[in-house]
Amino acid sequence: MDRKKKKGTLLKKLLITYSISILISFAVLGLLLMNFFDRYFIESKKQLLIEQGKRIASDIVLAYYTGVHDKESLDNNLMVLDTFLNARIWLVDEKGTVLLVSGENEDGGLGKTIDISKLRSLYRGYYLIERGRFSNMLKEHSLTVGYPIFLGEQFKGGVFIHASLSELQKTLRDIYKITIGVILAAMLLTNIGLYLQIRRISRPLREVSEAARKIASGEFQKRLKIETNDEIEELGISFNHMAESLEKIEENRANLVANISHDLRTPMTSVIGFVEGILDGTIPPESHKKYMGIILEESKRLVKITNEILELSNMQQGAVAFDKASFEFYEAVRRRLISFEKRITDKRLRVELILEGERSYVYSDRVYLDRVLQNLLDNAVKFTPDGGSISIKAYEESDKLKLEIENTSEAIEAAELRKLWDRFHKGDASRGKHKSGFGLGLAIVREIISQLDEDITVESREGCVKFTFTVAKARE
Ligand SMILES: Nc1ncnc2c1ncn2[C@@H]1O[C@H](COP(=O)(O)OP(=O)(O)O)[C@@H](O)[C@H]1O
Ligand SMILES: [Mg+2]
Structure with a gap:
């Protein structure tokens, strides 16, 4: 048996089991948290953007096409919204050309033509919601809401508001980092705790198995001294009881054999002595009867002791039926x-x-x-x-x-x-x-x-x- 290899397997098994369960539970928790946060954040942002889109669209209609507002104040309004929402606002005509951009045109969208497919739902009067870098036109990952502009029945393009999601991504990254940190810390802590705990358990267990081996090889005096104040200590106590009983049984057995041999030998020796005496003539014929009597007595004693031993052992084995x-x-x-x-x-x-x-x-x-x-x-x-x-x-x-x-x-x-x-x-x-x-x-x-x-x-x-x-x- 390869004992060295087996050492510590209990520890390893437990460590792996604990680590996996910690990993799974914290990973699930982290994912749920991230998912929840993401949804919550996007949902509220979306609502905000749609509302603003609606407002800007009608403002633009007023400014550009009816001339109620001047273009200057529209630009100003867009600037304010830009900072307030941390969002870039694009005005796109019905062909997809970007006519107006809030702020400094950092993304360089001004004058470019956007993917015409993005206008399709707007054309039908729906708004568009998209996540990403708007066909690579934006530098940052954003949430985009597109809102259509209609002048009467006529489609005039739309407003696209690109709200940066870098903030959300940073938060998500933080959650991710914290989760990983917590997982690592928890794993480290439990593994240390487990290691100490198991060392506390496995040392006495090893002592028990060592002692069991000693006893198996006939060293019945072996006793354990375990003071852990738990089930292992109980195991040690029971083990010692067992060792005591075994020692006693062994002692009894040895005594029994010695006693039986002694008690059988004495009468047998005298029977043999007398029979020899009679056979070789040392005992004269006139005494034969006397010695035959003794031989008979001794033989009866032999029968008696064997019967008694048998009776006792039968009874102790529960082989006797009482009536x-x-x-x-x-x-x-x-x-x-x-x-x-x-x-x-x-x-x-x-x-x-x-x-x-x-x-x-x-x-x-x-x-x-x-x-x-x-x-x-x-x-x-x-x-x-x-x-x-x-x-x-x-x-x-x-x-x-x-x-x-x-x-x-x-x-x-x-x-x-x-x-x-x-x-x-x-x-x-x-x-x-x-x-x-x-x-x-x-x-x-x-x-x-x-x-x-x-x-x-x-x-x-x-x-x-x-x-x-x-x-x-x-x-x-
Ligand atoms: N009634 C008694 N009075 C005095 N001693 C007794 C009495 N009964 C038993 N003993 C003691 O107990 C011992 C064991 O008794 P027992 O098992 O009957 O064995 P045994 O009669 O073969 O000696 C005896 O050897 C004797 O020393
Ligand atoms: Mg007696």
Whole structure:
């Protein structure tokens, strides 16, 4: 993968997108503005010119053809209008010859003949409006209005007023310049802003992807430290959570493998040792039966641990279907307790059983709930020292039934209490004396309880340990 090349593409993409949209929006705005201005300006000028044209035409008729005004005062009038409108006024006869020009004849039109086509609409009594340099006869870009002169019915040519548009063009050029300036400034500003913003985003993003790569390659301790006060910081936090879970899973996995291997190897080693002993005669025939018994016990242990591991992993994967129904719970408790009778009397334990109310119907999975009872009672019997006592209490609390199993034992520290639920966690006491356990019992119990949507807690005071769990009451 070509990483170098990919760097900064996010920035580039955004910059291009933003620049194009700025360009388009300001260009459209500028064009609209120019168009609007142009139309407004021309329209008002046009009206003015038409009005003046009309007036001049009638003045000329009066001056030239009826002799009411003298030519001098007409010239003066035209001069005034020329300055007032900033327009050149031409008098053209019916053949197109320019007879009279206001002002200094800067355009040199005097005496020339204009394009005869321009007279055509005038001849028919219409006026003419044109934009440009009047067939190149003018120096400046102008708006020209031509107005016909009629003496009675007779066409006598027309008045052409050329109003310079240089002013308008200058204004339009200014708008154009301002628009371009604004576009450039806006693009520069947004691009700078974007660049800073994106650098702020892309650096932590790069850190995230770097960290992800590290984690993928097995460095689970990698953590991010992003302080941007936004979604990226949230991403960093979630990322760290993920890394933590992964680290924990990895730790669990490593522990699990170590534990399983250890717990499987011990019984297997002794089985192999005894079988070899029997085969090579180190163990005398009269002891065979005794050792075969041990081999049987160890093999049973192996089967038990594999079953428990399988059961737990099935449950954790949600592969176990729970089958809830209503049943009488106290009966189940008594029966399960009776199954421990021999071990209880052997250890001379005192057992107290207080079941509030005669019967108690619960709604749960009978088989798995019995499994919970069996594991908890097994622990109680196993970990209570000889001559100690076990107390079992059941009572109702709102829509739940609570069962407490308390036994005498050394107090367990809070930190240790939390670890009790972990797979393969065995208390120190359990390691030597109670070899039969694998530390899976409570993990299984908790998995069942949580899948049944119930709660289980453990507490420990000086001299005793108490497990309490809930079971949903059956609805009558
Ligand atoms: N009733 C109890 N009293 C004292 N300690 C207990 C009790 N139940 C469990 N524990 C402690 O919790 C550990 C884990 O229990 P568990 O998961 O059932 O494993 P195991 O019974 O195989 O040792 C035990 O090893 C023991 O140290
Ligand atoms: Mg146990």
